[in-house]
Amino acid sequence: MILLVAGTAMRLDLYTLAGFVMLAVGILSILLFKICSAAMTCPVCVSRIWANTGCRKHKKSEKSLGLSYRLNIALKVLTRQPYRCPYCAERFSSTATIK
Numbered sequence: 001m002i003l004l005v006a007g008t009a010m011r012l013d014l015y016t017l018a019g020f021v022m023l024a025v026g027i028l029s030i031l032l033f034k035i036c037s038a039a040m041t042c043p044v045c046v047s048r049i050w051a052n053t054g055c056r057k058h059k060k061s062e063k064s065l066g067l068s069y070r071l072n073i074a075l076k077v078l079t080r081q082p083y084r085c086p087y088c089a090e091r092f093s094s095t096a097t098i099k
Contacts, residue, residue, distance in 0.1 A: 045088035049073060058089035 004019025006012075033050075041048050047055060050070060057069060061084055064072035069086040076083035082091050
């Protein structure tokens with residue numbers, strides 16, 4: 001957004017184009033994540049892991065950096081560590097998830 005606004009204000013076509021492309025890629029990646037993540041469910045409790053379902057979290061589930069349960073799962077999957085479902089607290093292998 002900064003490049004888009006700065007390019008428009010200073011009338012620099014390169015900045016405006018770069019800002020527009022980055023904004024479009026960002027919006028497309030968010031839409032792709034929303035479409036793909038809707039189908040990802042826990043095999044045990046059949047809860048959607050990436051969606052905000054409003055269900056109560058299990059007492060063994062942890063927040064990452066005190067911010068988010070989903071961030072904790074994402075970091076565990078990226079570092080190939082086992083993670084827990086935030087709703088039923090079952091442990092799953094990250095290496096099987098990535099394949």
